[in-house]
Amino acid sequence: MIEQLFSDYTVRTIALGSGILGIVSGALGSFAVLRQQSLLGDAISHAALPGIVIAYLLTGSKAPLVLMLGAAVAGGAASAAVIAIARSTRVKFDTALGIALSVFFGFGLVLLTALQKRPDATQAGLSNFLFGQASALVEKDVLTMGVLGMAALLIVLLAWKEFKISTFDPEFGRAMGFPVGGIEFVLTSLFVVAIVIGLQTVGVVLMSAMLIGPAAAARQWTNRLAGMVSLAAIFGAVSGVAGAVWSATGQSLPTGPLIVLSMGVLTVVSFLLAPARGLVWRSLRDWRNGRQLRLEAVLIDLYTLASQHERVDHPHAQAVLDLMANPIRGTSRSLTALAERGLARQIGPNLWALTAAGVARAQTLVQERFGGIGNHGA
Amino acid sequence: MAPEQIEIQLIACIVSAACAVPGVFLILRRMAMMSDAVSHAILPGIVVAFFLTKTLHSPWLLIGAAAAGLVTVVLVELLFSTRLVKEDAAIGLVFPVLFSIGVVLIARFAGDIHLDTDAVLSGELAFAPFDRMLLFGVDIGPKSLVMMSAILLVNIAFIALFYKELKISTFDVGLAATLGFFPAVLHYGLMSLISITAVGAFDAVGSILVVALMIAPPAAAYLITDRLSWMLLLSVLIGVVSAVCGYWVAHWMDASISGCIASTAGVVFFATVLFAKHNGLISVWTRNRRLRWSYAEKMLAIHLRQHEGQPEEGRENREQHLTEHLGWSSDFASRVVRHARDDGFVTAVDGRLFLSEAGRALASEAITDE
Numbered sequence: 001m002i003e004q005l006f007s008d009y010t011v012r013t014i015a016l017g018s019g020i021l022g023i024v025s026g027a028l029g030s031f032a033v034l035r036q037q038s039l040l041g042d043a044i045s046h047a048a049l050p051g052i053v054i055a056y057l058l059t060g061s062k063a064p065l066v067l068m069l070g071a072a073v074a075g076g077a078a079s080a081a082v083i084a085i086a087r088s089t090r091v092k093f094d095t096a097l098g099i100a101l102s103v104f105f106g107f108g109l110v111l112l113t114a115l116q117k118r119p120d121a122t123q124a125g126l127s128n129f130l131f132g133q134a135s136a137l138v139e140k141d142v143l144t145m146g147v148l149g150m151a152a153l154l155i156v157l158l159a160w161k162e163f164k165i166s167t168f169d170p171e172f173g174r175a176m177g178f179p180v181g182g183i184e185f186v187l188t189s190l191f192v193v194a195i196v197i198g199l200q201t202v203g204v205v206l207m208s209a210m211l212i213g214p215a216a217a218a219r220q221w222t223n224r225l226a227g228m229v230s231l232a233a234i235f236g237a238v239s240g241v242a243g244a245v246w247s248a249t250g251q252s253l254p255t256g257p258l259i260v261l262s263m264g265v266l267t268v269v270s271f272l273l274a275p276a277r278g279l280v281w282r283s284l285r286d287w288r289n290g291r292q293l294r295l296e297a298v299l300i301d302l303y304t305l306a307s308q309h310e311r312v313d314h315p316h317a318q319a320v321l322d323l324m325a326n327p328i329r330g331t332s333r334s335l336t337a338l339a340e341r342g343l344a345r346q347i348g349p350n351l352w353a354l355t356a357a358g359v360a361r362a363q364t365l366v367q368e369r370f371g372g373i374g375n376h377g378a
Numbered sequence: 379m380a381p382e383q384i385e386i387q388l389i390a391c392i393v394s395a396a397c398a399v400p401g402v403f404l405i406l407r408r409m410a411m412m413s414d415a416v417s418h419a420i421l422p423g424i425v426v427a428f429f430l431t432k433t434l435h436s437p438w439l440l441i442g443a444a445a446a447g448l449v450t451v452v453l454v455e456l457l458f459s460t461r462l463v464k465e466d467a468a469i470g471l472v473f474p475v476l477f478s479i480g481v482v483l484i485a486r487f488a489g490d491i492h493l494d495t496d497a498v499l500s501g502e503l504a505f506a507p508f509d510r511m512l513l514f515g516v517d518i519g520p521k522s523l524v525m526m527s528a529i530l531l532v533n534i535a536f537i538a539l540f541y542k543e544l545k546i547s548t549f550d551v552g553l554a555a556t557l558g559f560f561p562a563v564l565h566y567g568l569m570s571l572i573s574i575t576a577v578g579a580f581d582a583v584g585s586i587l588v589v590a591l592m593i594a595p596p597a598a599a600y601l602i603t604d605r606l607s608w609m610l611l612l613s614v615l616i617g618v619v620s621a622v623c624g625y626w627v628a629h630w631m632d633a634s635i636s637g638c639i640a641s642t643a644g645v646v647f648f649a650t651v652l653f654a655k656h657n658g659l660i661s662v663w664t665r666n667r668r669l670r671w672s673y674a675e676k677m678l679a680i681h682l683r684q685h686e687g688q689p690e691e692g693r694e695n696r697e698q699h700l701t702e703h704l705g706w707s708s709d710f711a712s713r714v715v716r717h718a719r720d721d722g723f724v725t726a727v728d729g730r731l732f733l734s735e736a737g738r739a740l741a742s743e744a745i746t747d748e
Binding site: 107267 | 408460464475481590632633639651657
């Protein structure tokens with residue numbers, strides 16, 4: 001399978017294109033996700049349709065670069081409209097997105113269907129461009145994607161500080177004299193570039209996932225922007241290549257959805273297993289904390305009971321502890337754990353007492369929790 | 379008009395109304411993009427139901443699709459509740475993955491059947507009248523008309539029944555929970571409506587028009603009124619008007635009806651953005667302009683009042699002096715003076731400015747207001 005990747009020209013081209021797309025959309029998507037503009041990509045990609053049709057109508061050409069230019073102009077216009085409406089009216093950002101997405105796409109459909117009726121024109125190439133057909137990628141397309149993508153990444157590197165400030169603290173940026181509005185414009189334009197180079201490969205519907213998925217996955221592994229952007233680029237590239245190779249394994253499955261599914265797997269794995277933020281570790285941590293708290297509660301209860309007797313090692317019935325600490329779950333497991341740590345010991349059947357170490361530990365705990373009040377259990 | 383034309387318009391109107399009603403709550407709850415997510419994610423539901431029933435004409439397809447819509451909602455909520463990602467990212471992750479599963483399933487197992495993924499997006503209303511609904515062998519109308527009318531009734535019934543609860547849980551979730559209204563139950567109820575509506579409508583009009591009709595008319599109504607009841611009525615009205623106008627534009631251009639209706643809804647929304655009586659941009663701009671001038675006139679009146687009858691009056695109360703004292707450009711100063719003269723607050727004699735009785739009143743009113 002891997003050999004096939006390197007020997008088969010078509011597969012190599014598709015994998016390369018998908019990989020480039022993954023790198024660019026992963027890196028730029030990080031900014032979209034952090035700015036809570038994840039769905040802007042969805043609006044931009046849908047809005048590309050009228051631009052593509054108009055570009056074709058004006059030039060009569062279906063060259064990818066021409067169509068990309070049209071898509072970029074329409075996508076840029078849509079995102080400008082969304083941002084302007086959300087800023088200057090009471091209509092919210094998500095509503096503005098939905099309107100831009102559906103209205104631009106609807107208008108594109110009008111143009112497309114009107115175009116179909118003309119005797120001299122066909123729309124075939126146009127809808128492929130829009131709905132994604134990675135298998136149609138040729139070397140020239142990949143070259144275009146590569147050049148545009150690298151240019152976009154270069155701008156990200158050059159304007160790194162500006163993008164960072166306008167993403168995390170635009171007010172501070174403004175106060176420092178950065179042209180925050182201009183920076184946002186450049187960043188949004190770069191989103192448009194990433195989307196436009198991806199449309200041909202994965203299509204309108206799935207393009208937004210290419211921006212969000214790698215970034216959301218990368219976010220779980222790191223708290224640093226540089227780490228997140230690089231990791232997202234890597235995740236994007238891996239998903240892209242994996243999808244392309246998977247698609248080439250002979251079951252004639254479409255590349256775009258397979259890229260998105262590979263990305264989905266990566267994302268789910270990150271959500272579950274990323275250190276610190278991963279859900280598996282988190283629930284493990286919660287479980288351990290719960291166990292520790294239950295254990296300490298039993299220890300303090302034992303101490304409370306003991307402090308009412310002459311001798312601190314006076315034994316007490318487990319039934320009493322059950323009632324005090326945890327009537328439903330019982331305290332057997334906590335008591336066993338306490339015994340293992342040498343903090344309590346079993347005197348007789350269901351009778352438990354503190355050890356000297358247990359008394360000391362309980363006193364510290366009471367001191368920590370109840371401070372100087374000190375009359376706990378008195 | 380041919381009977382098909384009437385039927386198409388009727389279907390379009392019913393779809394618009396059925397979408398607008400739950401759409402109002404979607405945009406008020408800032409979940410507009412859920413309509414997009416749900417209307418795309420129903421694809422795998424249809425595919426799975428098709429595998430189980432082996433037919434494209436079974437009510438199970440609709441049930442499967444509606445279930446997939448709800449699965450989308452649940453997954454988004456679940457993902458969001460882990461706090462690993464924000465809600466918008468959760469939406470943007472879930473529906474493309476579900477859509478991909480649908481596309482892959484079709485490609486893998488059903489390559490030869492007619493389940494066109496492009497058609498999910500675009501729809502074709504022109505064919506809707508040819509798919510008839512037969513009840514006991516009697517033709518009772520196009521299938522999508524009957525179905526969408528039923529969905530519209532369900533939507534209206536749900537909103538009417540839970541109007542108070544929906545209203546409170548939309549505007550004040552905390553209060554709704556305190557009052558024992560189960561905001562979560564209402565949320566899923568509403569989301570079920572969105573799913574069912576999206577499923578019923580996409581077959582006839584395509585998922586993009588579903589999104590357009592769920593969001594654009596309520597958003598336009600939102601700019602026009604502050605009352606929920608009016609917003610519901612206006613949304614339906616705007617949706618229906620967009621549907622009829624869109625149909626005729628499509629007829630005239632010989633283009634996609636869904637596309638034309640979505641575009642018309644967009645034009646209507648854009649018009650309200652500009653012209654809405656209170657929240658429209660033109661209204662906001664004129665209000666801001668008026669405020670700017672009236673504020674400047676007040677400043678002028680206060681300034682003149684301050685020095686009135688004082689020894690320095692001859693020097694201070696001149697148009698040229700305003701640039702120095704109030705920091706205005708000379709152009710702005712002369713325009714303020716012109717406005718104030720037009721409004722009868724100020725008279726000018728030999729370059730000196732005198733307050734009229736009204737001007738004096740304006741100044742003292744402005745000062746006591748502070």
